[in-house]
Amino acid sequence: MVRVTEILEQVLSNLGKTPRDSWVTMTELVLPHHTNQLGTVFGGTVMSWMDICGAIAAFRHVGGEVVTASVDDLHFLAPIYLGWIVEITGHVCYAGNTSVDVWVEVNAENPHTRERSRTAQSFLTFVARDVQGQPKKVPPLILETEQDHKLHELAKLRRSQRLQRKQMSQI
Numbered sequence: 001m002v003r004v005t006e007i008l009e010q011v012l013s014n015l016g017k018t019p020r021d022s023w024v025t026m027t028e029l030v031l032p033h034h035t036n037q038l039g040t041v042f043g044g045t046v047m048s049w050m051d052i053c054g055a056i057a058a059f060r061h062v063g064g065e066v067v068t069a070s071v072d073d074l075h076f077l078a079p080i081y082l083g084w085i086v087e088i089t090g091h092v093c094y095a096g097n098t099s100v101d102v103w104v105e106v107n108a109e110n111p112h113t114r115e116r117s118r119t120a121q122s123f124l125t126f127v128a129r130d131v132q133g134q135p136k137k138v139p140p141l142i143l144e145t146e147q148d149h150k151l152h153e154l155a156k157l158r159r160s161q162r163l164q165r166k167q168m169s170q171i
Contacts, residue, residue: 017140017141021092026052027085028086030080040082046076046086051124054126058126061100066129067126067127068125069127076120077117078119084111087108087109088105088106090124091103094155094156096138098135098137099125101155106119
């Protein structure tokens with residue numbers, strides 16, 4: 001039975017998927033336990049929402065378990081206040097051999113004015129895992145739009161920079 005599962009995983013991993021196939025949209029309402037003494041959302045809460053969104057997108061692309069490997073250039077662009085509505089979106093923008101990069105955006109809406117703004121954004125990298133917990137091959141990414149190509153090129157550049165930083169930190 002295990003052999004059949006391994007063969008099925010191998011066949012499925014060779015089928016390409018588009019960024020659209022991994023698209024995730026999450027919505028949160030900012031409650032008191034999400035906020036600090038200033039009435040704004042804790043950065044760690046936003047990071048957690050982004051990690052969950054990214055993991056779901058990666059899982060959809062990979063078709064199985066993933067673990068967070070890195071978060072690159074997380075930027076908090078504007079505060080999010082108590083009572084506001086938060087939308088977190090993400091999708092796979094790069095597929096390597098055993099990892100995928102996911103672009104995640106956070107937008108917040110003031111429910112009284114309906115004004116919306118981007119409040120955070122980041123690339124997150126996830127490694128696919130097989131049933132034994134070892135890295136496994138991921139499906140290729142099929143780019144469809146100009147935006148897909150742009151994010152893919154940015155992800156390739158970031159990956160190269162991330163690997164250089166990793167090498168420098170091991171000196």
